[in-house]
Amino acid sequence: QIYLGISFSTCVIGLFASILTVLVIRKLYPITSHVYLILCMTIYQGIYNIFFFFMEGSAGSRMKVLAMFFTLVCGVASSVLSNWIAYAVFSTIFYRKKFDVFKHLPMVHLSAALPGLVLAIVYVYASVPESDPDTSLQFVVARYAYNVIRSASIWINVVFIATTAYLISRIYGKSIKNLTSADVAIVTLCRRMIFYPFIQAVGRSGCAWYEAVYGLDYNPEKPSNPQFASLLYMAIVMPLVSVGYLLVFLWMQPNAWRH
16 A cells, blocks of 8 residues: 555656646747657656556556556657667767757657557557456566566666766866867756656666566565565656656756746
């Protein structure tokens, strides 16, 4: 009951933070390519927060299947978009000019939506009929395929974050007199944007850790102390990713406080 209460509370808080972030972004014009990525990732994360709580339902139930469908689609999409943000930051700092997301928009949306949608469709297919679901296929999709994508996304973010941090340190290693205004602007943008993939990696680590060790049973009758601690960590960090997005956005865009 403690876990369910915390999970419900953090999902509500996370959903509220996602809605607030979207509303603030919509009032900021023009929307830059980097902010557009944040907007898309926040929307996917908000939908994920809605259905995250219902993953604790009975296995095979319609609500459980529906929740898994949306968490698979939105979970993969938000993870992939965080990778695009990490790459955009790396590209910006490496080439000394902003990465134009709008030029690659079809690829961005396709790479974000398609993998999770495929997994979700396979999961739903394995869940029909409800009286005789293919539990082995459900298990492969939900535990292994999804976990591989999520873990890969985490490591991609880690690599880009580390590389970008190294490049930024090299730029700041120069004499201040030698830094151009463009260098300062680029470094400032990258130092702020890099927090998004970091927050995403931390948030996804909760589910990745729990499912890798304990499987897909999110509501065990008698969990051990380590399993209960893992459940609490997952319930806290995953939905509250949206709160992190909101705080970083308000820090990155000072004018956002006015809205």
